[in-house]
Amino acid sequence: MQHEFVFAGFGGQGVMFAGQLLTYAAMDQGFNVTWIPSYGPEMRGGTANCFVIISDAAIGSPVVKQPKVGVIFNTPSYTKFAPTIHSDGLLVYNDSMIIHPDKRTDLRVVAVPATELATKVGDVQMTNMIMLAATLVCYPILSIDALKGALEAHLPAHRRSKLAANYEAIARGVEFAQRQGAAVASISHA
Secondary structure, three states: OEEEEEEEEEOOOOHHHHHHHHHHHHHHOOOEEEEEEEEOOOOOOOEEEEEEEEEOOOOOOOOOOOOOEEEEOOHHHHHHHHHHOOOOOEEEEEOOOOOOOOOOOOOEEEEEOHHHHHHHHOOHHHHHHHHHHHHHHHOOOOOHHHHHHHHHHHOOHHHHHHHHHHHHHHHHHHHHHHHOOOOOOOOOOO
């Protein structure tokens, strides 16, 4: 089994950390992983994306052309990456920032008002945790407990004060996805 993801948005939205945290969670569970980041020229406000591969076998190449899952945070990233998602995959996008996206009918699409939910948590920087948690509800290759464990183990020291807010954001993402009745993907672990 090999699962390929793209996380994409603006720098400063936590796109890289969401992908990195998924990678850590999978690695902590014994999977083989790759995480390949790509940054635009600006630190904040420029484009940012990363590709994550999770596999129970050796990973032959970190290059991903048609990821199975897209986690998209803004309109320019949606325009660029939504067409690349594998036809029977999953596209999770930030409905708070992407208005009237072109709809694909050949994959599952989940619109999450992540920025709005993060604002209710009290920190717009928690958008990434809401998106990641909602993604794992819809595409459950790892448990939410594995995600929380990775957050506890790998959150940088200078961000430890935000651990409780991260947990609350994860809970909001899970709750939203479950309330929407998000269909769970049939995933083969063979």
